[in-house]
Every structure is written in structure tokens, then in C-alpha cells.
Amino acid sequence: MNQYDVTVIGSGPGGYVAAIRCAQLGFKTALIEKYPTLGGTCLNVGCIPSKALLDSTEHYHNAHTTFKEHGIELKDLAVNMNQMMDRKGGVVKANVDGIVYLMKKNKIDVLAGVGSFVDKNHIIIAPTGGGEAQTIETKNVIIATGSKPTVLPFIQQDKQRIITSTEALTIREVPKHFVVIGGGVIGLEMASIYARIGAKVSVVEYMDSLIPNMDLSLGKELKRVLGKIGIQFYMSHKVTGATRTGDVVTVTATTPKGEELKLEGDYCLVAVGRSPYTAGLNLEAAGVQMEERGRIKVDAHLQTNVPGIYAIGDVVRGAMLAHKAEEEGTFVAETIAGQKPHINYLLIPGVVYTWPEVAGVGYTEEQLKEQGKAYKTGSFPFKASGRARASGDTDGFVKVLADKTTDEILGVHMIGPRIADLIAEAVTAMEFRASAEDVARMSHAHPTYAEAMKEACMAATDNRAIHM
Numbered sequence: 001m002n003q004y005d006v007t008v009i010g011s012g013p014g015g016y017v018a019a020i021r022c023a024q025l026g027f028k029t030a031l032i033e034k035y036p037t038l039g040g041t042c043l044n045v046g047c048i049p050s051k052a053l054l055d056s057t058e059h060y061h062n063a064h065t066t067f068k069e070h071g072i073e074l075k076d077l078a079v080n081m082n083q084m085m086d087r088k089g090g091v092v093k094a095n096v097d098g099i100v101y102l103m104k105k106n107k108i109d110v111l112a113g114v115g116s117f118v119d120k121n122h123i124i125i126a127p128t129g130g131g132e133a134q135t136i137e138t139k140n141v142i143i144a145t146g147s148k149p150t151v152l153p154f155i156q157q158d159k160q161r162i163i164t165s166t167e168a169l170t171i172r173e174v175p176k177h178f179v180v181i182g183g184g185v186i187g188l189e190m191a192s193i194y195a196r197i198g199a200k201v202s203v204v205e206y207m208d209s210l211i212p213n214m215d216l217s218l219g220k221e222l223k224r225v226l227g228k229i230g231i232q233f234y235m236s237h238k239v240t241g242a243t244r245t246g247d248v249v250t251v252t253a254t255t256p257k258g259e260e261l262k263l264e265g266d267y268c269l270v271a272v273g274r275s276p277y278t279a280g281l282n283l284e285a286a287g288v289q290m291e292e293r294g295r296i297k298v299d300a301h302l303q304t305n306v307p308g309i310y311a312i313g314d315v316v317r318g319a320m321l322a323h324k325a326e327e328e329g330t331f332v333a334e335t336i337a338g339q340k341p342h343i344n345y346l347l348i349p350g351v352v353y354t355w356p357e358v359a360g361v362g363y364t365e366e367q368l369k370e371q372g373k374a375y376k377t378g379s380f381p382f383k384a385s386g387r388a389r390a391s392g393d394t395d396g397f398v399k400v401l402a403d404k405t406t407d408e409i410l411g412v413h414m415i416g417p418r419i420a421d422l423i424a425e426a427v428t429a430m431e432f433r434a435s436a437e438d439v440a441r442m443s444h445a446h447p448t449y450a451e452a453m454k455e456a457c458m459a460a461t462d463n464r465a466i467h468m
């Protein structure tokens, strides 16, 4: 029987990063994956394919709309969905192949199949396509089995017309009417993809705000800007059903006035969140306890109630984000090695890859109000940025929240061009507990979108932004 120091179950960003860090620290490491390719949700059906399609459709949308303004005229512009989807497939392949390379480089044994506990130190791996199962012995286990789309019990998803994000990444035609249930991150990214290539898109949201977990000012501005590309929003609507007849999907919802809304489309994406995935693990055999919402219960060291068994990523509490899973992968590997790593969960940024992009880190203004914290704000709109005017991306703003007395930055919330990258500056500043004044006094290259961060910090310190 093969023996390992650490066995990781699941090869998503949590699992593969944990495996690599374990191998770097000198542990004999195995990685079990039931899906035919490595990389988990993120690389196969999540972050990477969605960003590939967002980039492709953004090019098309710009060619159709803003190119003319730049003096570029195109004739016979058309979308080739097969090519767009094939390209996305190529991007995914390059990334998942990269993980295979990294496993080899780090001498990690990749075991294909479903991993289940026999007891706390033994795992049986049943090959997905059938064949003989093998059992391994292990000192430690890291569970990184991720999540799956949440289902609404009253909607039957046939995965052809009433679909999850996984199928939404594979449609090889421009939908006529793409109805999205859920105005969160995944719903809005998918809505953007199809709206940009000419589909009529409707988003039905239960809450009165889009991306309601982020600073509310962001959702408000995003709704305004996405409205400009034709996305129709039905806010404060409670979906009551979605049914398919032939190729027509009918979505019904109750309006805020208690009336019935009926939307007919050719596709309905159900994007109401994701749920932790533990099916097939046989956690009972190891005695691992769960907590609410199907998550695995862990302590501050990400260890379960069973010593030597850890859990990370989407399957445990906290933001369901790839970079959070990655941090936890490294954290657990180093914990097993006897080190004392640390994760600052407050500073895990949240990003939405619509256009404009949206990002936030730290406390939202709503949270600060709730805590009764004395704070000040500084905002800078992209319409006052020279760089944004040059590229024509003048929607959005950067908002900085700072402690009223100490000036320490408590939260940064942005919507605008390329701010998925710009948020890293806010994370760095906050990790070093910078004041708004600190950032206001740092030189930012001109002209850049990043100047909006400096100006917002200047606005937060004595309202002294220069360019507005």
C-alpha cells in the first residue's frame, strides 16, 4: 500500500496549491482528482473560461461600439461562436496542462478517481470510469473538494435550456433572450458576456441591490452602467418558477407590488450561489463533523475536529473565491510543517469582471456604519481621470474609507477600468496599515488609472484631491 505524508482531495486552486506547497516543504504528497482534468471549478468551468469569454465579447462589443469613435471602421463584423468557444477551450487547456506540469515538477502523485475515507488515515480511490480501486495510507489529509451550483428546489434544471454557469460557458449560438436568475458575481459576468454579443438579457434579482455583499455604492453604479449595454434588471423580484416548453423557457416572478412577472426566453441561467461539495467523501468513516449549509467545520487552523484532517477553499466558511482557496492551501501546508502562517481574511479582495470591473477590500461603508465606527470618505470619479478619458472608460470611481481619527485605510471600493488589478494596491496599503495620507503622498505614474486611488486618498485627507 502506498504511503503519504499528505493526501489532498480535489485539484482546484485550493488543492493544487496545497499539494505544491506540501511538496516544497518536503512532504511525500498525493493529489486525488475525480474530474478528467486538473484545476477544479476555477480552471475548468469557472474563473478561467469565464474570463476568456469576457475578453472575447469585450473585443466584439468595442468593435461594434467604441471603435468608430477611435476612427476605426469595420465592415461585416460578425460573431463566430464556434471559434469563440474553441478559443476558450484552448485557454482552459493551456491552464490545466500547466497544472499537470507543476505536479510532475514537484513530484506529486496524481491519483485519478473519487477519493473516499476508509478511516482517518486511509483513503480509497475509485477510478471515475470504473476499474480497480486502490487504497492509500496517509498521515494527513487536506479536503479541497470545492462547491457546486446551488439549485432552487422548485426549478428543474435540464442543463440545456435551464442551465447553470457550467453550461452557460458552452453555448454555441447567440441567445435570443438570456434570462438570468441572480444578480451576483457569476450572474452578472454571464449576463455581460451575452449582452455584449447582441442577446437580449434580463436579470431577475431578489434583493434591491446588485452584488449586495459588496459596498452598496458599487452595485448602484454597476446597474446604471450595465443598463447602458441593454441589460434589463428586475430588482426586488422573487422568482417563483422556470419551466421549459420546447426551446422556450418561461420564468415567473413576483414583483415588489405582488403582481406576476412572466419572462420568455430561450435560455435561463440559475445563478443563485454555490454550495459546498462533499458527496462521495464518506466523511462519517473518519468522523469529520459538518456545520450549517453543508460546509465542513474547521477551527482557526483550518483543521477539522479530527486531528490531521484539514479542509480548505469553497468547502469551508468564508468567501468562495479562488485566491482565498489558494491562501488556505499554503496556510495548511505550512501549518502541517509546524510553521505559524497567517491569513488576513478582511483583506481578501472581491472582484467582478464586468466592464467596468468592480472590486472591493476591507470594510464596506454599510459595515462601518453598523459598527458605529467614525470614518471619513474620499472618492474620485474616472470621468476626471486623463487616462480614462484617453481610453474612453469614464464610468465609475474609487472610494476610500479611512478612520476619522487615525486616517488608517479601512476599506477601498472601486468600479472602473482595469480595477481588478488596481485593487492590489489597496490590499498592499491596507496590509501595511497605511493611512490615506501615506498613499496620497506616493508618486503614481501619469497617466494611469491608478492615479484615481491616489486622488481618492487625497480626497479622504482634508478633501484635497487635485483633479476635481
Ligand code: FAD
Binding pocket: 009, 010, 011, 012, 013, 014, 015, 032, 033, 034, 035, 039, 040, 041, 042, 043, 045, 046, 047, 048, 050, 113, 114, 115, 116, 144, 145, 146, 147, 165, 166, 186, 277, 279, 280, 281, 312, 313, 314, 315, 320, 321, 322, 323, 324, 325, 353
Ligand atoms: P474547486 O475549484 O471547486 O475544486 C474542487 C475539486 O475537487 C474539483 O475538481 C472536483 O472534481 C474535486 N473533487 C470533489 N470531490 C472529490 C472527491 N471525492 N474525490 C476527488 N476529487 C474530488 N473565483 C475567483 O476568485 N475569481 C473568479 O473570477 C471566479 N470566477 C468564477 C466563475 C464561475 C463561473 C464560477 C462557477 C466560479 C468562479 N470563481 C471565481 C470561484 C472559484 O472557481 C472557486 O472559489 C474556486 O474554484 C474554489 O476552489 P477550491 O479549490 O475550493 O474547489
